[in-house]
Amino acid sequence: xxxxxxxxxxxxxxxxxxxxxxxxxxxxxxxxxxxxxxxxxxxxxxxxxxxxxxxxxxxxxxxxxxxx
Numbered sequence: 001x002x003x004x005x006x007x008x009x010x011x012x013x014x015x016x017x018x019x020x021x022x023x024x025x026x027x028x029x030x031x032x033x034x035x036x037x038x039x040x041x042x043x044x045x046x047x048x049x050x051x052x053x054x055x056x057x058x059x060x061x062x063x064x065x066x067x068x
Contacts, residue, residue: 001047001048001049002037002045002046002048002049003034003045003046003048004043004044005044005045005046006042006043007041007042007043007044010044016036016039016044017036018036018037018038019035019036020035020036021033021035021036022035022036022046024046024048032048034046034047034048
């Protein structure tokens with residue numbers, strides 16, 4: 001869920017910086033958060049992945065009961 005966006009597509013009052021969070025909308029009216037991961041003169045790179053995406057998660061569980 002990475003998207004390359006031309007800098008001129010941003011509102012004029014936004015100065016993009018790496019790590020900045022923005023909100024975007026899709027064609028269905030859904031809004032979601034994105035983070036800027038790259039900025040250059042031509043485009044910005046937006047990442048809409050969850051912050052835990054691609055991370056190893058470790059859980060400790062306790063089995064209380066099995067069956068009926």
